Amino acid sequence: MSAGLLTRRLAERIVGSDPLKDAQALEAARAGVLDWLASTLAARDDAGADSITAALGISMLGAGTGDSSVPGRPGRLAALDAALVNGYLSHALDYDDVHESVRGHPSAVILSALLAEAEERRSTGSDFLAAYVVGVETMCRLGLALGPKPYEVGWHSTSLLGVLAAAAACCRLARLSANTTVRALGLAVTQAGGLRVHFGTQVKPLHAGLAARSGLLAMRLAEAGITGAEEPLEGPLGFFAALGGVDAKPEKTTEDWGEPWQIAEPGLWFKRYPCCSASHHAADAAMTIHAACGADISAINRVIVSFPPGGDAALIVSEPKTGVEGRFSVEYVIAAALADGELGIGTFADKPIRPDLLALAAKVQRRYDTDIVPAPNAMPKGRFTIVSVIYADGSTHTERVDCPRGAPGHPLTQEERTAKYADAVRGLSPAWQELPGKVGRLEQLADLYTLLPDI
Amino acid sequence: MSAGLLTRRLAERIVGSDPLKDAQALEAARAGVLDWLASTLAARDDAGADSITAALGISMLGAGTGDSSVPGRPGRLAALDAALVNGYLSHALDYDDVHESVRGHPSAVILSALLAEAEERRSTGSDFLAAYVVGVETMCRLGLALGPKPYEVGWHSTSLLGVLAAAAACCRLARLSANTTVRALGLAVTQAGGLRVHFGTQVKPLHAGLAARSGLLAMRLAEAGITGAEEPLEGPLGFFAALGGVDAKPEKTTEDWGEPWQIAEPGLWFKRYPCCSASHHAADAAMTIHAACGADISAINRVIVSFPPGGDAALIVSEPKTGVEGRFSVEYVIAAALADGELGIGTFADKPIRPDLLALAAKVQRRYDTDIVPAPNAMPKGRFTIVSVIYADGSTHTERVDCPRGAPGHPLTQEERTAKYADAVRGLSPAWQELPGKVGRLEQLADLYTLLPDI
Numbered sequence: 008m009s010a011g012l013l014t015r016r017l018a019e020r021i022v023g024s025d026p027l028k029d030a031q032a033l034e035a036a037r038a039g040v041l042d043w044l045a046s047t048l049a050a051r052d053d054a055g056a057d058s059i060t061a062a063l064g065i066s067m068l069g070a071g072t073g074d075s076s077v078p079g080r081p082g083r084l085a086a087l088d089a090a091l092v093n094g095y096l097s098h099a100l101d102y103d104d105v106h107e108s109v110r111g112h113p114s115a116v117i118l119s120a121l122l123a124e125a126e127e128r129r130s131t132g133s134d135f136l137a138a139y140v141v142g143v144e145t146m147c148r149l150g151l152a153l154g155p156k157p158y159e160v161g162w163h164s165t166s167l168l169g170v171l172a173a174a175a176a177c178c179r180l181a182r183l184s185a186n187t188t189v190r191a192l193g194l195a196v197t198q199a200g201g202l203r204v205h206f207g208t209q210v211k212p213l214h215a216g217l218a219a220r221s222g223l224l225a226m227r228l229a230e231a232g233i234t235g236a237e238e239p240l241e242g243p244l245g246f247f248a249a250l251g252g253v254d255a256k257p258e259k260t261t262e263d264w265g266e267p268w269q270i271a272e273p274g275l276w277f278k279r280y281p282c283c284s285a286s287h288h289a290a291d292a293a294m295t296i297h298a299a300c301g302a303d304i305s306a307i308n309r310v311i312v313s314f315p316p317g318g319d320a321a322l323i324v325s326e327p328k329t330g331v332e333g334r335f336s337v338e339y340v341i342a343a344a345l346a347d348g349e350l351g352i353g354t355f356a357d358k359p360i361r362p363d364l365l366a367l368a369a370k371v372q373r374r375y376d377t378d379i380v381p382a383p384n385a386m387p388k389g390r391f392t393i394v395s396v397i398y399a400d401g402s403t404h405t406e407r408v409d410c411p412r413g414a415p416g417h418p419l420t421q422e423e424r425t426a427k428y429a430d431a432v433r434g435l436s437p438a439w440q441e442l443p444g445k446v447g448r449l450e451q452l453a454d455l456y457t458l459l460p461d462i
Numbered sequence: 463m464s465a466g467l468l469t470r471r472l473a474e475r476i477v478g479s480d481p482l483k484d485a486q487a488l489e490a491a492r493a494g495v496l497d498w499l500a501s502t503l504a505a506r507d508d509a510g511a512d513s514i515t516a517a518l519g520i521s522m523l524g525a526g527t528g529d530s531s532v533p534g535r536p537g538r539l540a541a542l543d544a545a546l547v548n549g550y551l552s553h554a555l556d557y558d559d560v561h562e563s564v565r566g567h568p569s570a571v572i573l574s575a576l577l578a579e580a581e582e583r584r585s586t587g588s589d590f591l592a593a594y595v596v597g598v599e600t601m602c603r604l605g606l607a608l609g610p611k612p613y614e615v616g617w618h619s620t621s622l623l624g625v626l627a628a629a630a631a632c633c634r635l636a637r638l639s640a641n642t643t644v645r646a647l648g649l650a651v652t653q654a655g656g657l658r659v660h661f662g663t664q665v666k667p668l669h670a671g672l673a674a675r676s677g678l679l680a681m682r683l684a685e686a687g688i689t690g691a692e693e694p695l696e697g698p699l700g701f702f703a704a705l706g707g708v709d710a711k712p713e714k715t716t717e718d719w720g721e722p723w724q725i726a727e728p729g730l731w732f733k734r735y736p737c738c739s740a741s742h743h744a745a746d747a748a749m750t751i752h753a754a755c756g757a758d759i760s761a762i763n764r765v766i767v768s769f770p771p772g773g774d775a776a777l778i779v780s781e782p783k784t785g786v787e788g789r790f791s792v793e794y795v796i797a798a799a800l801a802d803g804e805l806g807i808g809t810f811a812d813k814p815i816r817p818d819l820l821a822l823a824a825k826v827q828r829r830y831d832t833d834i835v836p837a838p839n840a841m842p843k844g845r846f847t848i849v850s851v852i853y854a855d856g857s858t859h860t861e862r863v864d865c866p867r868g869a870p871g872h873p874l875t876q877e878e879r880t881a882k883y884a885d886a887v888r889g890l891s892p893a894w895q896e897l898p899g900k901v902g903r904l905e906q907l908a909d910l911y912t913l914l915p916d917i
Contacts, residue, residue: 059683063542160703198655202699202701204703205691206699208689210648210689217652231516233517233664239660244616244659
């Protein structure tokens with residue numbers, strides 16, 4: 008470890024970084040913003056957002072109460088409230104990006120806090136994008152430093168690390184000093200939490216919102232003068248002591264910072280389907296089989312889906328009743344892909360599952376195989392999924408996917424990304440269809456307040 | 463463990479309890495409210511509260527923005543904001559109550575959330591007091607169930623458990639169903655956090671405010687319909703799995719519920735001095751020596767203070783520079799008590815320490831003794847403190863305290879409690895001096911909104 012205190016070294020990197028010099032990081036950041044907008048806009052009618060605003064005692068209707076948007080919903084809110092609602096909506100469909108180093112969802116937290124604060128501060132596009140890259144870097148490096156143990160015992164990385172990432176991004180946006188950033192990181196880490204017991208419920212996306220709000224609040228409390236410990240991450244009773252355990256490597260928090268920027272390498276995984284990323288391998292395989300064998304599912308006798316042991320840990324639902332539950336069911340994902348050749352927002356709606364898909368999902372059996380060697384570019388590392396469809400005539404069609412579409416190493420095409428956004432803004436005014444062009448030049452925008460069209 | 467899910471059993475006890483039938487619990491609750499008011503009012507000019515309202519983007523001056531008070535400060539705030547500011551202020555001087563089962567401060571969190579919500583809901587005094595008793599019970603039982611490990615590795619019990627206690631109290635106040643209370647507990651536990659690395663800084667009292675706000679928000683999100691896990695406490699990736707470790711005893715969460723009510727037995731410790739409770743034994747001893755030997759400290763050669771090993775763990779400052787730092791320094795507490803015979807709010811002000819007290823504090827040496835047997839009523843269990851003052855003429859005066867004034871087993875007199883409150887409201891209008899009488903009949907009050915006088 009180089010000299011100096013860990014939290015201070017991290018703070019110095021956060022405020023001292025100029026990542027837009029790196030063309031790949033800039034390109035990845037613009038793509039991340041567009042994908043975050045698509046994921047958030049696709050969820051704009053989710054009823055959970057109404058529950059949240061009711062709990063806050065605010066109304067989204069009528070005159071705005073602040074400067075900060077919730078994309079696709081009317082009115083503007085105070086920045087702290089917008090961060091909470093946006094974090095929830097951007098993760099509500101599980102359509103938002105994931106990152107291997109995080110074991111979770113960076114942009115749902117970071118951009119939800121950052122957009123809210125940038126609109127209120129009327130920040131420039133270049134400050135906004137630089138802050139985003141720095142936030143992702145903070146979250147990824149902390150994920151590598153903390154190691155897998157906290158996730159394994161029950162902590163949700165998206166919120167646990169996201170609160171620090173959101174604070175870091177907001178400090179960079181506000182161009183705070185390293186001293187103030189140390190205090191903001193301390194205020195963020197002491198709000199870190201979120202338990203995986205809530206996976207598969209509304210509380211999972213809410214974690215992203217709570218972390219976004221808490222990270223922004225941490226920055227603001229530090230800016231307003233609240234003082235805390237000098238060593239909140241590395242101190243004897245600090246973050247790594249409480250959470251890291253023996254396999255934590257705190258020095259990795261700043262090691263290789265920006266070399267390369269984690270947003271570009273290994274990079275964000277933009278989802279092709281609004282369902283759990285662990286089901287995307289099976290989804291791609293089933294889509295290929297659908298394209299080859301057609302939509303007649305009546306001839307299918309059974310389906311075998313094989314993983315490495317534990318490869319389906321996140322797919323906690325085997326017998327879903329609704330589309331929402333089906334988001335975490337590989338059985339339903341395979342059935343819908345085989346029957347319809349499409350896994351869209353409607354596939355995972357909060358409605359009872361179609362009888363034909365229920366029947367097909369019941370024919371899917373999970374298996375685990377320790378003999379198969381995953382491909383070097385498998386994403387995440389060590390993963391593969393094999394789907395074998397066995398027909399009534401005895402014939403079989405098998406497809407294997409180690410690195411699904413959208414994951415680093417197998418990125419979505421420009422057209423696919425544009426189509427994801429276009430699908431999400433269906434029904435909104437034409438101004439929303441022009442937004443991708445604006446995002447493509449975001450580093451030139453003078454005032455983030457003007458980025459999003461009115462509703 | 464009896465049948466049924468743990469979180470559900472807890473929720474059923476929270477909403478089904480009628481603790482005011484117990485005269486001791488009622489009396490303890492009224493005393494707790496008065497002591498919380500004294501602790502909060504004594505801190506009303508603390509600058510940290512201004513930093514917090516600045517960070518929230520709200521102003522405490524001029525017209526109020528809500529229905530909820532910050533005692534002794536002008537205007538009213540939205541309940542969630544008031545809970546945050548009140549939690550901070552009530553713990554800012556470390557003058558507020560502590561409880562052995564919690565290893566922390568219950569009322570700072572619970573009453574800060576509860577008063578804010580009760581004012582907005584215009585709750586009755588009896589609902590308010592019942593909710594308070596239930597909140598303390600929840601926090602204490604969870605503290606006993608979780609065991610000491612989380613505190614030892616760095617978690618701050620006041621916030622970690624307080625968020626659940628505040629949610630429980632607010633659910634009882636709002637008379638929610640057991641189903642909704644299960645969801646509120648799940649929303650609370652997933653916001654639990656707070657690191658001890660911040661002890662001795664403004665972030666420690668802020669933890670109480672953050673937990674109060676998060677607990678109230680948890681109740682409101684559940685009331686507004688947000689759904690989460692059915693087993694947030696006991697589930698495989700839930701609270702006890704993530705935090706409890708091998709020595710947790712989850713079944714203690716509901717064991718002996720209300721038999722007796724923890725608020726009455728062992729009961730709240732009301733502080734006589736606005737400093738760390740671990741220094742109160744030494745403070746009492748030094749006060750006795752001051753009374754016997756007078757205020758002439760020039761004849762003191764040195765002072766020995768003896769603890770059981772680890773008995774001074776919370777007293778993290780040995781060479782304080784300001785009164786605020788002196789709050790966690792046994793050396794300063796002894797010096798001020800010996801010299802002035804008084805440990806008041808001014809003793810721990812955010813000003814440089816007087817040179818004569820600095821010089822005397824430098825003569826204090828800490829020692830640890832494993833041979834001494836603590837008294838059966840020692841508070842906390844196993845604690846003692848011995849102060850020996852050695853004078854220039856070779857004479858020595860020694861005092862030992864195992865259970866300090868204010869702790870359960872050695873309670874403050876009615877007059878001392880009244881004096882603590884009177885000291886805190888000095889400078890406020892006469893209406894504030896009549897408040898103790900109103901609190902003494904609080905169970906008869908029809909509308910909590912009318913409890914506190916205007917500023």
